[in-house]
Amino acid sequence: xxILEKQILSDLQGIRVISLKVLALQIALKAKPGQFIxxxxxxxGERIPLxxxxxDKDSITLIFQEAGLTTKLLGKLEVxxxxxxxxxxxxxxxxxxxxxxxxxxxxxxxIAEIYPVARALKEAGNYLVTILGSRTKDSLILEQELRSxxxxxxxxxxxxxxxxxxxxxxxxxxxxxKDRYDLVYSVGPIPMMKKVAEVTKDFNVKTIVSxxxxxxxxxxMCGCCRVTVGGKTKFSCIDGPEFEAQAVDWDELTKRNRAxxxxxxxxxxxxxxx
Amino acid sequence: xTKEPVKxxxxxxxxxISNFLEVVSGYSPEDALLExxxxxxxxxxxxxxxxxxxxxxxxxxxxxxxxDFSGAYFTIREKNNFxxxxxxxxxxxxxxxxxxxxxxxxxIFASDQAINIHFLERFAGDFGMNNKLEMAKIxxxxxxxxxxxxxxxxxxxxxxxxxxxxxxxxxxxxxxxxNSGGVLRYGIPPFRMPRDILDFEIDYLKSSGVEILxxxxxxxxxxxxELFKEGFLAVFLGLGAGVPSFLGxxxxxxSNVYSANEFLTRIxxxxxxxxxxxxxxxxxxxxILVIGGGNTAMDAARCALxxxxxxxxxxxxxxxxxxxxxxxxxxxxxIEHAKEEGVKFRMLVKPEEFSGDExxxxxxxxxxxxxxxxxxxxGRRKPIAIAGSDFNLDxxxxxIAIGLKANQILTSVTxxxxxxxxxxxxxxxxxxxxxxxGVFAGGDIVGGEGTVIEAMGMAKRAAxxxxxxxxxxx
Numbered sequence: 001x002x003i004l005e006k007q008i009l010s011d012l013q014g015i016r017v018i019s020l021k022v023l024a025l026q027i028a029l030k031a032k033p034g035q036f037i038x039x040x041x042x043x044x045g046e047r048i049p050l051x052x053x054x055x056d057k058d059s060i061t062l063i064f065q066e067a068g069l070t071t072k073l074l075g076k077l078e079v080x081x082x083x084x085x086x087x088x089x090x091x092x093x094x095x096x097x098x099x100x101x102x103x104x105x106x107x108x109x110x111i112a113e114i115y116p117v118a119r120a121l122k123e124a125g126n127y128l129v130t131i132l133g134s135r136t137k138d139s140l141i142l143e144q145e146l147r148s149x150x151x152x153x154x155x156x157x158x159x160x161x162x163x164x165x166x167x168x169x170x171x172x173x174x175x176x177x178k179d180r181y182d183l184v185y186s187v188g189p190i191p192m193m194k195k196v197a198e199v200t201k202d203f204n205v206k207t208i209v210s211x212x213x214x215x216x217x218x219x220x221m222c223g224c225c226r227v228t229v230g231g232k233t234k235f236s237c238i239d240g241p242e243f244e245a246q247a248v249d250w251d252e253l254t255k256r257n258r259a260x261x262x263x264x265x266x267x268x269x270x271x272x273x274x
Numbered sequence: 275x276t277k278e279p280v281k282x283x284x285x286x287x288x289x290x291i292s293n294f295l296e297v298v299s300g301y302s303p304e305d306a307l308l309e310x311x312x313x314x315x316x317x318x319x320x321x322x323x324x325x326x327x328x329x330x331x332x333x334x335x336x337x338x339x340x341x342d343f344s345g346a347y348f349t350i351r352e353k354n355n356f357x358x359x360x361x362x363x364x365x366x367x368x369x370x371x372x373x374x375x376x377x378x379x380x381x382i383f384a385s386d387q388a389i390n391i392h393f394l395e396r397f398a399g400d401f402g403m404n405n406k407l408e409m410a411k412i413x414x415x416x417x418x419x420x421x422x423x424x425x426x427x428x429x430x431x432x433x434x435x436x437x438x439x440x441x442x443x444x445x446x447x448x449x450x451x452x453n454s455g456g457v458l459r460y461g462i463p464p465f466r467m468p469r470d471i472l473d474f475e476i477d478y479l480k481s482s483g484v485e486i487l488x489x490x491x492x493x494x495x496x497x498x499x500e501l502f503k504e505g506f507l508a509v510f511l512g513l514g515a516g517v518p519s520f521l522g523x524x525x526x527x528x529s530n531v532y533s534a535n536e537f538l539t540r541i542x543x544x545x546x547x548x549x550x551x552x553x554x555x556x557x558x559x560x561x562i563l564v565i566g567g568g569n570t571a572m573d574a575a576r577c578a579l580x581x582x583x584x585x586x587x588x589x590x591x592x593x594x595x596x597x598x599x600x601x602x603x604x605x606x607x608x609i610e611h612a613k614e615e616g617v618k619f620r621m622l623v624k625p626e627e628f629s630g631d632e633x634x635x636x637x638x639x640x641x642x643x644x645x646x647x648x649x650x651x652x653g654r655r656k657p658i659a660i661a662g663s664d665f666n667l668d669x670x671x672x673x674i675a676i677g678l679k680a681n682q683i684l685t686s687v688t689x690x691x692x693x694x695x696x697x698x699x700x701x702x703x704x705x706x707x708x709x710x711x712g713v714f715a716g717g718d719i720v721g722g723e724g725t726v727i728e729a730m731g732m733a734k735r736a737a738x739x740x741x742x743x744x745x746x747x748x
Contacts, residue, residue, distance in 0.1 A: 026495045040452060044545070046553045047452075069553055085452035087489040216544065216554070219450055219491065219683060221460075221516040222536035226527055233520065233527060238683070252527055255634025259529040263555035270550050 001083040004059055009141040017065045017109055017141050018075050025058040027088045033116040034094030034210065034242060037062070038218035040085040041073045049215045049237070051113040051187075052089060063112035063141070068264050072273045090218050091241045094208075096120045100127065100182035103175055104150075105168050105196055107133040107188025111142050113210055114187050115149075121185075122149040129181075130154070131171045133188065137162035169195045176203040183208065186245065190254050197245035207245035211236050214257055227253050279386060280309040282393050291583045291615050294464045294547055298362070303343070306397040310338035313389050316375055321391060324373025326731040329353045331370055331391055338394060347402035350395055351409050354730065355436040358403050358471050359429075361396025363462060364727050365569075365605040383606055403474055411440055411482070417744040418442030423506040425492045425684065428456020430512030430717025430729040432476070435484045437737035443744065445484045446506070450491040450683075453543065456514055457718075458726070460543040461535070463573050465580075466608075493684035498713070507747055508712045508740045511691075511699060512733065515718035516681040520674055521565065525628030528636040530557050534566070534574045534675035541577050547584070558585050559671030563639055564617075565625055566675030567595040567602035568723075572609060574673045575617045592618040594625065594667070596644050596657040620667070622646070624659045628672065639669040678723050698722055706736035707743075714740055 005021035027037060031052045037060065038047045048070050054061035066075045077083075094117050102121055106114040111132055122128055130150040134140035135158045147153050154171045155163040164171070169192070175181070176199070184207040186196040193209045200207040213225035213236040225236035228249035234240065283299040284290075290297050301309065319332040329350050337346040350357040364370075370391045371377065371384035378385045401407075422438055424431045427449040435445040453459055455472050480486060492498060501509055518533035520526055537556065540546040544554035562582070564575040571593055579591040593612065595602060598621045602609060613619070622644040630636045643663035646655040680697035692700045692709035699708055699715040706714045716732030718724055 026490075030495065044548075044552045046544070085489050087450065087452070087491060087495070089494060090491075216536060216539055217451065217460075219516075220681070221518070222539050223518050223520070223533040224536050228527055252634065256527065256529055258633070259557065259635075260555045263549065263557075267550040267553060267555070 001086045003077055003079050003081050003083075006077070006079050009063065010139045012136065012139040015066055016075060017063065017112075017139070019053070019061055019063045020074070020077070021056070021059050021061045022083065022086065023058060024060045024086055024088075027052070027086070028055045028058055028060050031055045031060060031089040032093035033096060033120040035089040035091050036218075036241060037086055037088030038090060038215065039074075039083050039087075041070060041077065042084050045073065045084060046070045047085070047216055047218060049090070049218050051116070051210070053112050053116055063109065065109040069267045069271055069273060072268070072271075087218075090237060092239075094120065094185075094242060096124050098125045101179065102126045102128055102183045102185065103172060103181050104128060104130045105133075105172055105184065105186035105188065105192070106130070106146070107168055107192040108135070108139070109141070110186075110188030110192075111140075111146070114185065115142055115145055117185055118146060118149045127151050129175060131156070131168045133157075133168035133192065134162070135159065167195070168192060169199050172196060173199050176200065176205065181205050184245075190250060190257065193245065194250040197248065197250070201246055208242050209245040209248065210241045211243060211248070211253065212241075212257070213253060214259070227256070277308070277312045279312065279390055280305045282390070287614050287616070290465065291580050291589070293584075294580060296468045297465050297611060300400060301393050301397040306338055306394060307341070309390050310335045310394055313339070314375060320373045320375055321370045321389075324370040325353075326369065326725070326727045327353045327734060329370075329395070334398060335389065335391070335394055338398065343398060343401045344405070344407055346398040347407050348409070350398055351402070353734075354727070355433050356429075356475050356730070357395050357399030359399075359458065359467065359475060360727050360730070361392050361399050362467055362471070363458075363725075364392050364395075365725055366392035367606050369727070382600065403471070409440065411442065413442035414741070415442075416748045417741065419444055420744050420747065421446070421506045422740060422744075423448060423492075423501045423509045424512060425509060426450075426456055426512035426514055426717075427454035427476075427486060428512055428514050428717060428729070429458060429726040430514075430719075430733040431456065431510065432479060433730040433733035434510045434512065434716065434737045434740075436479055436482075437734055438740060439479070439482050439484045441741060447484060447486045448490040448492050449486060449488045451543065452488050454486050454488060456512070460539045461570065461573070463538065463542055463577050465576070466573065491683060493687045498684065498688050502712070508714065508743055510733070510736055510740065511684065511708070511713065511715040511719060512717045512729070513681045513684055513699075513715070513719040515678040515723050517679040518674070519677045519679055521625055521676065523625055523627055525630060525636065526674070528628055528630040529634050530559060530636045530671045531628060532671070532673050534564075534570045534673050535678065537574050537673050538570070538577065541581075547577070547581060556581070557671060558582060558587065559669075560587055560590060561668040562591040562671045562673070563594050563667060563669045564591065564673045564675055565594050566677070567593070567597065567604055568675065568677070569604050569608055571595075571673075571675035572604050572612045574675050575612055576615060578671070578673065579615055579617055589616050590618070591616075592620050592667070594620050594623045594639075594641070596622065596624050597646065597654060598622060601654040622657065624657065626664070628669070636669055636672055639667045639672065640664055641667060678718070680719055680722075696722065704735070705739035706732055707739060712743065
């Protein structure tokens, strides 16, 4: 649980995206692309889930954006510090096989989450087209890493400060109109994944998203992360985190993820994080 | 003339609903002596068969009357590793006290006149804890030092570990959460099961040589077969019933509709009642409904009411149940405490649909009135919904406490461990051995939702069988 390496991947007016390499022998031995861990920064801390981005012989790499109190406290840890708790690997792994032509769509810090899947899909012999979306040039992460495993790479920024201005789904639509694809895999902000689902619906292409529902124990005990998929209630932690994009009730997920917004704001203010 | 039962001291309602401190403060030595002296010391005591682990109740109560409190402690410990825990959470009115000769015949639960066996057990347990009484180890040379893995640190796991450790077996407990105790930690609130008692019992176990590895999910972090490869000769599964059931009605995924497990885990395991000192939040409402009639429902309601009080909201927490109070599976004491504290009871109600506001927060529960019909398989009268009796209840926070299912994280990746259709692990009733040689199980993962003491009883049976199984390696 000791932090071995720390890297600031981006810093946009104080909102940083950070990569931590954490000593975790057992988890590293078992982790597969698409899986996640749950961690606590301190004894009084929350349990939060984070995707396992990379693994080494005895360590795993986690990438997160400083968004709420817990991620901000996590961002304060330095090399040599230890997490209070770390458990995993959790959730189902991504089904890695030869699909053929695959489009990966990553938005914001979600780019970190598509990276392990991209690597594995590439190794399995797929033709990878990757679309990365970022607010601006300075907040874009893992460009080189994803370029190195992609056959084609497209980048969009909200403000046009780097490459094309616009949304990932603009490019996705153009790609699907031009060619036939066998899988679309997407992780990012909920509005983006929802839009991805809408776009791919018309093209009848299998579309997988990895959801970022709120969790407590992350082992199926509480049901905090429940989400409606195809009219049925599923637990993101043990039934997911990946689901068929078209079947997800996006509005419900959006609302459930806001359930503690007031409290989050309050605790951040108290701790002098704005 | 029969002496009146000695009442146990409790904090005042006013005081207790503003905090999470223990409500029942237990017997003083004088109280214990007086209550113990009411025991008739029956020639053929009916209370003992009423105890799932067969504590020699007659003997320990006799020892209390002789002021031999240590003796009473050791008598209980012969059969029960955790008297301080069981004395607090056992539903005695359905078990030993119901079997007490002073309970009126054909009563559904213990009469008031029945000896307060649980309070006496708690008294002896706390005496043992406060005086650091230790059970003598009885190392079994043949199996001493052999390794056994226990999966889960709830009542079953702790009990099995305690039994085997006493024989000199090297026990390692694997716990998936960051803190041990299982349901005693995440489920039962501190006002019923103070954390210092739980910590003491667990620390005691550790000091006796049991190792506990938190943050370790067998089936995920390591597979079952790897444990055998690493030299564990047998494994005990105390996985628990950790998966919450939901009603399956529309609107159940609105925000602020919680499973009791989530609500209680946030409060008990993550200390959300101390937010923002603790970082895990829990929401609180003005009109809280708790659906269900078991201990979990009472625990959730009493937590909810405390949170309202602590947040300067006029307490308005209601238990909604489809049968009546008599059919509630909860301990009677919990029902009494809940009522004293101001929890409202709305009986004969069948929830139909939650509805919410624009932002997705729950606002109302539409329900049907019920009446009681014929008795069902459980011997309780079945609720029958009355068509057209729809009505709405205000509800800006709901807690679903209608039961738990088997935790299937491990069994889903080990199909060789046979389970029934509910996911409960199938075992030999005598040895508690599963369909896999050397793998034993006990507690809620075997019997479905039960009591702490039942889980401990199964764990003890398993420990005995594991001992015999270990002999086969000698």
